[in-house]
Amino acid sequence: MVDKSKYKFLFNIDSPKDIRNLDVNDLKTVCSEIRMYMVDVISQIGGHFGGGLGTVELTVALHRVFNTPEDKIVWDTGHQAYPHKILTGRRDKLQTIRRLNGISGFLKRTESEYDAFGAGHASTSISAALGMAVAHDLKKNNRKSIAVIGDGAMTGGMAYEALNNSGILKSNVVVVLNDNNMSIAPNVWQISKYFSEMISHPEYNKFKGAIWELTGKLDSFGDRLRKVAARLESGIKAIITPGMLFEALGFRYFGPVNGHNVVKLVTMFEQVRELNGPILVHVITEKGKGYKPAEGHVQKLHASTPFDKDTGKALPKKSGPPAYTKIFGQTLSEIVAKNKDVVGITAAMPDGTGLDILQNDHPENYFDVGIAEEHAVTFAAGLATEGIKPVVAIYSSFLQRGFDQIIHDVSLQKLHVVFAIDRAGLVGADGPTHHGVFDLTYLRMIPYITVMSPKDEDELRHMLNSAINDYSGPVAIRYPRGSGYGVELKPELQSIKRGSWEILREGSDALVFATGTMVGYSLAAAELLAEKGINITVVNARFIKPLDESMIKDFSEKFKIIFTVEENTIVGGFGAGVLEFLQEHDLDNKVVRFGLPDEYVDHGTQAELHKILKIDAEGLAEKILDKLNKTGVGAGVKLNEQT
DSSP: OOOGGGOSSGGGOSSHHHHHTSOGGGHHHHHHHHHHHHHHHHHHHOEEOHHHHHTHHHHHHHHHHSOTTTSEEEESSGGGGHHHHIIIIIGGGGGGTTSTTSOOSSOOTTTOTTOOSOOSSSSOHHHHHHHHHHHHHHHTOOOOEEEEEETTGGGSHHHHHHHHHHHHHOOOEEEEEEEOSSSSOOOOOHHHHHHHHHHHSHHHHHHHHHHHHHHTTSHHHHHHHHHHHHHHHHHHHHHHOSOHHHHHTTOEEEEEEETTOHHHHHHHHHHHTTOOSOEEEEEEOOTTTTOGGGTTSSSTTSEEOSBOTTTOOBOOOOOOSOBHHHHHHHHHHHHHHHOTTEEEEESSOHHHHTHHHHHHHOGGGEEEOOSOHHHHHHHHHHHHHTTOEEEEEEEHHHHGGGHHHIIIIIITTTOOOEEEEESOBOOSTTGGGTOBOSHHHHHHTSTTOEEEOOSSHHHHHHHHHHHHHTOOSOEEEEOOSSBOOOOOOOSSOOOOOTTOOEEEEOOSSEEEEEOTTHHHHHHHHHHHHHTTTOOEEEEEOOEEESOOHHHHHHHHTTOSEEEEEEEEESTTSHHHHHHHHHHHTTOOOEEEEEEEOSSOOOOSOHHHHHHHTTOSHHHHHHHHHHHHHTTTTTTTOOTTSOO
């Protein structure tokens, strides 16, 4: 797959120790080879791309200077860390990244001793690195703790909470702000560069320490000299650097520094390594650096399917039905065109959520709040108090971060906020940090909320219309990643009665209540069972809260066993809601729940994971048949045997 003859150094680097044995001037070639290798591999298999291209020199310099893995490097938003994986013993496994049984696309503590902290969500690195730094203090060792944050993660409030606490604790934590123009704007002046190099130099700090000690012996006159000197240094920093915010939070600030000059980075980190207390190094990088098709574009091949490495264009793939994300975006834009009181809110994911369509069609009704899910929810609550109808489009796993705000700021006040929850269920290659498998559980417990999940893309349209125009209070619609079924889309948006389910197939042998993506699989499972003479009823349980209580009661008289199917953890999910209802109403039906296990599911394609977990059509048919066999229904029938 990769022509090793093109590489002089890379295939002799099996750990960061090998980098430390090279001449510093050879590091430029190493950086070029890392980029070439990333292009060679990711162009063939796809993956996160632009962020890693921008951190090549930074990664090499950090591993060159710091004694990893004893010194801890914590990467924020782990898709920046592909070069880190390449240099830490996983070079040859890069071809398996994000594939079933391959290495993770993010950091994972069980994968490597060099992965100090695993995370797929943004803005966590400084908090984690500070915790490690304090642990080093408590254990009285001299290990270093480094947080690399950037790619928009500095828009998250958690990062500033950690910066503030770092300044108070005064532990030896180094924060590297990887500024790639996706968060804080650069301020690269030659005088700033000179000043940063000067104040980080050992001789300057030695001289500064001597002056400080001398002035301390001069009583009140010395105090005045100290104040003048401090004001002079702070004043210069305020004029020529953007670092006063960080200085005010208790950090010593160095930068901005050219993040693509590996020799200069090595020098800077060598000098900073000897300093104590909180340090912030501001590094300017370019996302997609070194690969022309990724440079100069907003998304810069952030995450890519396989592509032509010469042009950067995605390789042709089979056309199919439009994705749920696109259907949502088009429908919301259609609704906004008729009602300007409706707005869309994203947390730095316009393309990922489909809100880029609204951004283009109705920019005045579109808001991107940055990687700040908590703020997004409460911002929406504020809008709702003034009669605006906000639609908050956030991935399921990211909405977890706004859980308190959904309860305290939206539900408690019965505010009409619509949550469009994309990537619900298993998302595939991004793995457990991005699987949306808890939202039914954490939303069901919230009072006043309406929770629903469409069986197909057409139903999504009508659910969104109903959520905005017909219901009150908080409303959540969860839908999966990927393409719909290609069903016909009704041109006129319709209203769906709140809490109503629909019967899609009738049979006398078994009853299945299925929700969301599991409706299609359940219907397909019913077809497989029908071939064996077993006929089941399949219900589209499109409302998870409220349940269709009258339908449950009616069917409880006809079927002693009720099967529930959901693409959510079975702990506290949809099936648990049906079970609770039956118990509360003294109904003794047995409920058999099918869903996701009480554990974290690894990465793989959605189809692969569904099959492994036996929630695809064949798996559901097998499990339903197994349970029915024990009751005497279909006794002796085998699903895979000829009738």
